[in-house]
Amino acid sequence: MSGTFVGMPAFPTAARAALADTQLRHNLAHATRTIRDKRARVVAEVPDWEELRLTGAAIKETTLRDLERHLVDLEASLQARGAIVHWANDAAEANEIVARITKSHGVDEVVKVKSMATAEIGLNEALAEHGIAAWETDLAELIVQLGEDLPSHILVPAIHRNRAEIREIFRTRMAAAGRPAPAGLTDDPAELAGAARLHLREKFLRAKVAVSGANFAIAETGTLVVVESEGNGRMCLTLPEVLISVVGIEKVVPTWADLDAFLRLLPRSSTGERMNPYTSTWSGVTPGDGPQEVHVVLLDNGRTRALADDVGRQALRCIRCSACLNVCPVYERVGGHAYGSVYPGPIGAILNPLMKGTGVDEQTDSLPYASSLCGACFEVCPVRIDIPEVLVHLRSKVVDGHRGDTVPKAEAVAMKSAAWAFGDARRLALAERASGLAGRVLARVGRTTLPGGRPAAGRLPGPGSAWTGARDLPAPPRESFRAWWHRTKGGRS
Numbered sequence: 083m084s085g086t087f088v089g090m091p092a093f094p095t096a097a098r099a100a101l102a103d104t105q106l107r108h109n110l111a112h113a114t115r116t117i118r119d120k121r122a123r124v125v126a127e128v129p130d131w132e133e134l135r136l137t138g139a140a141i142k143e144t145t146l147r148d149l150e151r152h153l154v155d156l157e158a159s160l161q162a163r164g165a166i167v168h169w170a171n172d173a174a175e176a177n178e179i180v181a182r183i184t185k186s187h188g189v190d191e192v193v194k195v196k197s198m199a200t201a202e203i204g205l206n207e208a209l210a211e212h213g214i215a216a217w218e219t220d221l222a223e224l225i226v227q228l229g230e231d232l233p234s235h236i237l238v239p240a241i242h243r244n245r246a247e248i249r250e251i252f253r254t255r256m257a258a259a260g261r262p263a264p265a266g267l268t269d270d271p272a273e274l275a276g277a278a279r280l281h282l283r284e285k286f287l288r289a290k291v292a293v294s295g296a297n298f299a300i301a302e303t304g305t306l307v308v309v310e311s312e313g314n315g316r317m318c319l320t321l322p323e324v325l326i327s328v329v330g331i332e333k334v335v336p337t338w339a340d341l342d343a344f345l346r347l348l349p350r351s352s353t354g355e356r357m358n359p360y361t362s363t364w365s366g367v368t369p370g371d372g373p374q375e376v377h378v379v380l381l382d383n384g385r386t387r388a389l390a391d392d393v394g395r396q397a398l399r400c401i402r403c404s405a406c407l408n409v410c411p412v413y414e415r416v417g418g419h420a421y422g423s424v425y426p427g428p429i430g431a432i433l434n435p436l437m438k439g440t441g442v443d444e445q446t447d448s449l450p451y452a453s454s455l456c457g458a459c460f461e462v463c464p465v466r467i468d469i470p471e472v473l474v475h476l477r478s479k480v481v482d483g484h485r486g487d488t489v490p491k492a493e494a495v496a497m498k499s500a501a502w503a504f505g506d507a508r509r510l511a512l513a514e515r516a517s518g519l520a521g522r523v524l525a526r527v528g529r530t531t532l533p534g535g536r537p538a539a540g541r542l543p544g545p546g547s548a549w550t551g552a553r554d555l556p557a558p559p560r561e562s563f564r565a566w567w568h569r570t571k572g573g574r575s
């Protein structure tokens with residue numbers, strides 16, 4: 083059983099703890115640099131990459147603007163091909179549907195294809211409450227599950243673990259979940275993968291029910307698409323008798339032709355591969371071939387809330403490639419756990435508040451601030467989600483949500499004071515004189531000085547240290563521009 087993110091502290095607290103973990107920072111820096119460099123190399127090979135990005139963004143955007151129609155088309159196509167369609171408003175409904183179907187087949191276990199949607203709704207934990215074991219079959223998800231850990235990356239959930247740690251998890255935990263790790267297991271990647279293969283094989287051959295997500299759902303044909311690297315997904319999608327796919331409603335694309343752009347954008351952006359090793363597609367039930375009972379659970383869980391946000395809606399274009407995580411300087415240093423969600427990094431910083439709403443809890447409200455707004459995430463995003471724009475928009479929503487607080491935040495007080503000072507020329511002149519004086523005082527309270535005795539950038543004492551703890555405070559000039567202008571008549575005297 084993996085852990086859960088319930089009760090995680092706000093981002094600044096969690097990030098501080100993560101920053102103290104030097105092993106974590108080393109593992110992350112190594113892994114993100116490797117994937118980042120691979121992605122950059124293969125993207126540079128595609129002369130029309132920018133056109134592809136524009137195409138991907140346009141398909142998603144136009145689909146989202148007419149989402150209801152495309153979903154109704156998808157439902158009809160799925161039903162026409164023998165799939166049973168369920169609609170789930172939230173995580174509880176989706177979990178209940180999956181548990182009910184599983185129990186109706188008298189089994190107490192399912193095998194799972196790696197799926198962000200099922201991680202988002204906490205399906206494994208919900209099934210456990212019904213006495214059903216959900217076995218993760220993706221290698222990285224297996225590592226997280228056996229280690230009773232939390233995922234820290236969309237694509238590589240165990241990115242925070244190195245080979246030695248994985249060997250230890252396999253050696254000590256595999257036996258409790260099924261076939262034990264081979265004796266004398268080393269931390270050689272091929273040996274670790276071999277141990278996982280043997281451990282999972284017996285689960286694939288035994289399982290009657292499989293659970294998946296989908297990368298794309300094609301409305302035209304009722305086809306679901308899973309893109310993966312290991313082949314474990316295909317085992318789940320073909321061997322069991324029953325298949326339940328939990329699919330976020332934003333995964334719909336209108337036609338087969340639309341898939342072309344995404345199957346070129348996704349592998350290069352995610353794993354840095356020219357094409358991914360396994361692309362599985364299935365349309366309902368095919369008699370005598372694969373699962374003979376196919377359920378599709380179409381999941382909202384906050385997506386319509388995000389859709390209603392004119393600026394934030396673009397986050398629903400996300401194809402979960404994780405390129406934005408790998409280039410983010412904040413993510414690289416703190417890792418995924420600090421975001422308190424299965425969606426970490428830049429996309430998590432916008433997706434969580436958009437789907438849950440701002441003003442709901444301190445942890446979610448802290449996420450739009452988990453960014454330096456450097457823009458690297460937008461540069462790499464294959465569907466051109468302007469994450470910095472959405473971050474700024476969400477910050478304003480968080481601030482707006484606190485305007486009525488009886489005890490205003492220090493930032494709100496500072497902004498109100500600034501508005502008061504800037505609203506009147508005499509008040510501004512007074513504020514300038516006061517800030518010049520404050521600069522000289524700061525220089526005396528232990529700040530370094532520049533050559534010539536000018537105060538250097540410094541840090542505020544007391545409550546102000548929260549602001550300057552991670553930033554330099556530029557020292558104000560001895561004389562403001564307005565004072566200089568007044569004294570010299572604009573340089574003429």
Ligand code: SF4
Pocket residue numbers: 351399400401402403404405406407429459462463464465466467
């Ligand atoms: S926001 Fe863009 S870069 Fe980030 S995971 Fe989604 S598609 Fe990939």
